[in-house]
Amino acid sequence: MKNRWKSNPLVRIVVLLFALVLTGVALGIGMFYYAFAIPEPEGLSLAVWPNRFTENFSTWIENKDGAITVKNIGLERLDEYGLWLQIIDESGREVFSHNKPANYPSNYSTSDLLELAASEYENGNTVFVSNYKKSDHTWNYIIGFPYAIGKYMLYYNGETVSRLSPMFRMVIFFIFFIGITLFLIYGFWLTQQMGKISKGIGAISLRTYQKLPEKGIFNGIYAALNKMEAEIRQSDQLKKETDRARQEWITNITHDLKTPLSPIKGYAELLACGTTNNSLTVQEYGSIILKNVDYVEKLINDLKLTYQLESGAMPFHPEQVRLVRYLKELIIDIANDPTFSNHNIEFECETPEITVSIDPYLFYRAVCNLVVNALVHNPPDTTVTVSISNKGKNVCLSVRDNGIGISETEQAELFTRYYRGTNTKEKPEGSGLGLAIAKQIVLLHNGEITVKSHPGAGTVFSIVLPTN
Numbered sequence: 001m002k003n004r005w006k007s008n009p010l011v012r013i014v015v016l017l018f019a020l021v022l023t024g025v026a027l028g029i030g031m032f033y034y035a036f037a038i039p040e041p042e043g044l045s046l047a048v049w050p051n052r053f054t055e056n057f058s059t060w061i062e063n064k065d066g067a068i069t070v071k072n073i074g075l076e077r078l079d080e081y082g083l084w085l086q087i088i089d090e091s092g093r094e095v096f097s098h099n100k101p102a103n104y105p106s107n108y109s110t111s112d113l114l115e116l117a118a119s120e121y122e123n124g125n126t127v128f129v130s131n132y133k134k135s136d137h138t139w140n141y142i143i144g145f146p147y148a149i150g151k152y153m154l155y156y157n158g159e160t161v162s163r164l165s166p167m168f169r170m171v172i173f174f175i176f177f178i179g180i181t182l183f184l185i186y187g188f189w190l191t192q193q194m195g196k197i198s199k200g201i202g203a204i205s206l207r208t209y210q211k212l213p214e215k216g217i218f219n220g221i222y223a224a225l226n227k228m229e230a231e232i233r234q235s236d237q238l239k240k241e242t243d244r245a246r247q248e249w250i251t252n253i254t255h256d257l258k259t260p261l262s263p264i265k266g267y268a269e270l271l272a273c274g275t276t277n278n279s280l281t282v283q284e285y286g287s288i289i290l291k292n293v294d295y296v297e298k299l300i301n302d303l304k305l306t307y308q309l310e311s312g313a314m315p316f317h318p319e320q321v322r323l324v325r326y327l328k329e330l331i332i333d334i335a336n337d338p339t340f341s342n343h344n345i346e347f348e349c350e351t352p353e354i355t356v357s358i359d360p361y362l363f364y365r366a367v368c369n370l371v372v373n374a375l376v377h378n379p380p381d382t383t384v385t386v387s388i389s390n391k392g393k394n395v396c397l398s399v400r401d402n403g404i405g406i407s408e409t410e411q412a413e414l415f416t417r418y419y420r421g422t423n424t425k426e427k428p429e430g431s432g433l434g435l436a437i438a439k440q441i442v443l444l445h446n447g448e449i450t451v452k453s454h455p456g457a458g459t460v461f462s463i464v465l466p467t468n
Contacts, residue, residue: 040081040147050145053081054128057143061087063134068095078143084125087132087141088113095139101125104142113140121148193218200225204232245413257299260292302433305365309440316444318357323395324349324388330364331386334371343375348387354395356465358445366441369434370399370461378403395467400460406453414451415439 040049060074068087075098078085084099092113094106103123108116117129125144132139197218203209209229212222267285276282308314328347335345367386374384382403389396406414414435442449442463453459 047147047149050126050143050147050149051128054130054141054143057085057141058130058132061132061139061141063137068132068139070096070098082146084144085141087139089139090137101144104144108140113142116142118151120151126151197221197225204229207232207236253299253303257296260295264289264292264296302437306433306437306440309437309444314362314444316359316362318359318445320355321358321360321363323354323356323358323397324351325353326360326363327367327386327388327397330367331371334368334375340372340375342380344381344383345371345375346383346385348385350387350389351395354388354390354467356395356467358465359441362441363445366438366463367397367399369438373434374399374401374403374459374461391464393467394464397463397465398460400458402458405455405457406451406459407455411451411453415449 057074060071060077062069062071068089070085070087077083078098084101085097086094086100086104087096088108089095092108092110101123105112113129116127119127124146126147126149127142127144129140129142132141193216196212200209200212200222204225209225211226211229214223214226216222267289270276271282271285276285305314331345331347334340335343371384371386374382378384378401382401384399384401387398387400389398415438439449442465445465447463447465449464450462451459452462
């Protein structure tokens with residue numbers, strides 16, 4: 001039942017209507033007591049209480065041999081409520097009083113008593129007049145109440161009102177019936193709209209969603225559903241493209257692993273057969289095997305490193321490093337590699353020495369990947385320049401080349417782990433993970449890496465690092 005109440009909007013509407021009715025009744029009662037009640041010593045009473053008290057007070061008046069007195073309980077009530085009393089005989093003369101204010105007279109005419117009976121609140125009192133009859137004699141008495149009580153008399157055509165009373169009840173019932181009907185109609189309509197929204201959400205999960213027109217009072221919700229569906233479709237498309245790229249990458253990496261394994265197996269079989277006795281030939285075969293083993297090891301290490309970085313399992317040991325000197329030594333190491341002995345590598349520095357907090361091993365790997373990538377995938381006469389400059393509170397390190405450049409389509413995929421650019425077709429060696437690893441390392445250092453390139457105009461990779 002609880003789940004049904006939560007899932008059925010109509011039930012909620014009925015409960016809401018019931019709550020509104022109860023709230024209206026409570027407010028009505030509250031407003032009634034606020035307007036038609038007064039606080040008295042025993043609590044809150046209706047404003048007609050003083051008049052009723054005055055009329056009933058005669059039960060505490062006594063006539064003892066022509067002398068008018070008041071019972072003790074009556075006097076106690078007067079004192080308890082802070083009231084005053086004055087009893088007048090038939091000639092208008094005062095015969096008894098209790099707590100009477102000094103500004104009230106001792107003699108009254110009939111017109112005076114009538115005027116007092118209709119008087120409003122004044123001098124801190126509202127007075128009420130009644131009478132006490134005993135042995136064919138009548139005594140009028142006045143009681144003063146310290147409350148601002150309004151006295152109004154309503155006059156109406158009794159015959160007309162008696163005819164209108166049933167009609168008035170019918171009108172009230174009709175208005176109430178129409179209100180309930182309209183509320184239920186709105187509830188059914190709202191339930192239908194909520195059902196449409198619920199079906200839309202279910203259709204999104206099943207990928208069968210049809211775009212809803214963005215109009216009506218729920219246009220914001222429809223727009224949000226349409227936007228969510230578009231984003232989910234885009235995400236699904238991206239997932240497909242990522243899966244496709246991963247499959248292609250797996251195919252490429254499998255091929256890259258098989259390529260060095262073939263010569264390793266072949267030359268190892270030749271050595272195992274013992275058909276080659278020439279030491280120079282054995283040494284040559286061993287060098288080829290070692291070169292291909294190094295290549296396989298590099299692929300495996302790249303795979304291990306990228307997944308360690310992604311999962312956060314890679315040890316990170318930042319140190320305070322003098323960046324200018326650090327990069328100079330890095331470039332010298334690459335330039336001294338026989339593989340790149342015929343390439344042009346330059347270093348530019350526009351600032352004095354800068355100290356930054358980096359992990360020397362990981363950051364070396366990131367910058368080295370960028371430089372080697374620029375050297376390997378460009379013509380031999382390409383110049384690669386590494387430079388440092390200040391950028392506010394950050395330091396900017398750039399690796400630029402004047403090579404063949406990269407298209408905009410490839411730039412969007414360069415740092416994707418499963419992507420290998422078209423420039424690698426002629427030189428397929430490498431894991432295809434270099435740039436992805438570089439980005440992961442830069443992000444680990446709270447830095448940012450970007451690329452700008454135009455076909456035929458070279459490429460610039462920029463790394464921005466915080467200096468503190």
